[in-house]
Amino acid sequence: MxxxxxxxxxxxxxxxxxxxxxxxxxxxxxxxxxxxxxxxxxxxxxxxxxxxxxxxxxxxxxxxxxxxxxxxxxxxxxxxxxxxxxxxxxxxxxxxxxxxxxxxxxxxxxxxxxxxxxxxxxxxxxxxxxxxxxxxxxxxPRIPDVPGLGEFGGPVVHTSRWDHALDLAGCRVGVVGTGASAVQVVPELAGRAAHVDVFQRSAAWIVPRGDRPFSAAERAGFAREPETARRLREDTFAEMERGLAARRLDPGALAALRRRASDHLRAQVADPRLRAALTPDYEIGCKRVLLSDEFYPALTRPDVRLVPSAVRSVEPGSVTTADGRRHALDVLVLATGFxxxxxxxxxxxxxxxxxxxxxxxxxxxxxxxxxxxxxxxxxxxxxxxxxxxxxxxxxxxxxxxxxxxxxxxxxxxxxxxxxxxxxxxxxxxxxxxxxxxxxxxxxxxxxxxxxxxxxxxxxxxxxxxxxxxxxxxxxxxxxxxxx
Missing domain, CATH: 3.50.50.60 (FAD/NAD(P)-binding domain)
Known part of the structure; x- marks a missing residue:
């Protein structure tokens, strides 16, 4: 026993x-x-x-x-x-x-x-x-409740369950969503696929990311002097804490954050029609504020198209959006959160x-x-x-x-x-x-x-x-x- x-x-x-x-x-x-x-x-x-x-x-x-x-x-x-x-x-x-x-x-x-x-x-x-x-x-993963999704016929993949065997060469890819995972994945799909449609239910506020590699000297310094990394951590924490003021509707902080996002959009998207479609109709911070320097440029590529309409239904090899338009696709990527x-x-x-x-x-x-x-x-x-x-x-x-x-x-x-x-x-x-x-x-x-x-x-x-x-x-x- x-x-x-x-x-x-x-x-x-x-x-x-x-x-x-x-x-x-x-x-x-x-x-x-x-x-x-x-x-x-x-x-x-x-x-x-x-x-x-x-x-x-x-x-x-x-x-x-x-x-x-x-x-x-x-x-x-x-x-x-x-x-x-x-x-x-x-x-x-x-x-x-x-x-x-x-x-x-x-x-x-x-x-x-x-x-x-x-x-x-x-x-x-x-x-x-x-x-x-x-x-x-x-x-x-949040899978959208869209009629016919199971009948699409081609690969349907949620970003959190990515299939690395998926070959997108020559494919028409549809990305559903414009949230945190979408702004990261869309620039990566652009150029791999023959064409990418990005289906946007509501636009997102996006601010510059400012990412860069740490230099070899910086990394060596962090390893040699842990106090340097600790101070960077503390300074970053203090800077991010100041971001709460906008979320608490402080007029000055809110206007500054909104201006930062609007200037970023204006600097990266020259087409006024595309820029208008990418401008949110709600206050900044209501939804997650996103960070990206690559998403807007990806949307200006000739092989990428923003579709400012939610997906209404799915049929074999295509989706139909709320505006009644049909979009032929080979692969459907769900960047739809959790x-x-x-x-x-x-x-x-x-x-x-x-x-x-x-x-x-x-x-x-x-x-x-x-x-x-x-x-x-x-x-x-x-x-x-x-x-x-x-x-x-x-x-x-x-x-x-x-x-x-x-x-x-x-x-x-x-x-x-x-x-x-x-x-x-x-x-x-x-x-x-x-x-x-x-x-x-x-x-x-x-x-x-x-x-x-x-x-x-x-x-x-x-x-x-x-x-x-x-x-x-x-x-x-x-x-x-x-x-």
Missing amino acids: TPEAPVLDVAVVGAGFAGLGTAIQLARRGRESFVVLERADDVGGTWRDNTYPGVACDVPSHLYSFSFAPDPGWTRVFAPGAEVQEYLRECAREVADHLRLGCEVLDAVWDARGELWSLTTSTGPVQARVLVLAAGRLTA HSTVQPYAARVTGRDGRTLAQAWEGGMVSHASTVVHGFPNLFVLDGPNASLGHNSAVHVIESQIGYLLGALDHLAATARPLEVSLPAQRRYTEEVDAMAADSVWLRGGCSSWYVDARSGRLTLLWPDTASEFRRRNGTFHPAPFS
Whole structure:
């Protein structure tokens, strides 16, 4: 008879930035037994999955890494996706003994009698006193609900599931979407394919990227003097923090950001008709502000065409847009983003009284401290409700949440009683976040975006204040809100 596996202190679900950061800090503490469960065969999360041509980080490299595991080896101001993935693989080496790859969590149930989480996984059961969900928000590709999509006949590929065997030579390619992945992939497809149609439902605000390689001397300096890289990180963080003012509708900051984007469009697109089609009809910052120096020039190529109309239907070998025009195509690329406000893992997590996390969030994601949820004892959600940023690096928020988690673990060790945040505390926090968001461009900018939950109209994805304020409020555990 196989002996029952021991009860672990912590089970972490996901091996992207949040999961690996948590694992590294737990390992360095050396206090808790833990495991990291990852359904894929490699670490990296978003950076493992997104390998489309041109994929790169849109946060400066030195800020897009852990402060406790800096990487002086970045080759560019904005790291290519493969470089970010290799950085995460390097981080994972420190906690390799705690990783279970190819292990999908099928469900997680709170056992009130045993005061622990009981997990069913694809490789067997796991029990842990604390469950950390680090599954991310960019994991489930959003496939547009367009009639006939399954009948296209040719290759249909989402950017997050790129097929590297796909040969585009001589092909007519349609790209659906003009968001963050589209502005990176379209310039790469131009010239590879015979022709590229870019289908735009709504225009995006784009500002200059200013990417460049770090010189050999700069890279040597970062490696030789870590303080230089640290100062660059701090200066970059401070500069990005100033970007919040525009999102909070400060007139001067908003006008300056709008002018920067408008000047960029004017400088790169001479054709007034194309320029008009690429000018958004909502306030800048309402949707994600994109960075690119290559997207606009790609659209001016003779073998690339902007189609300022949404795809209405798909037929074998063609699509029809909302303006009634038919476009013959061989390949369809979906740059259509992810299900971000409805977390796919939520239906698999059952808390106290048999209620799933999906049911608790059916009116939109809620939490306390953007990390804990009423009805789910000893559960910590990283990179979940109001735990992303529209102006700065998400890694700063993740580190803040890890700090909160470690404080909670210390409290649990001292009291040996499950931690469940009270409903009044969760409601107060939600009301405070909603009040902060009310006068932001995300809710008053005249657009619909993936930051806002369509069911409730609430800003459920972003933290509507500075990254520094997130850490001040949510980076340290306080026991008072817990019943």
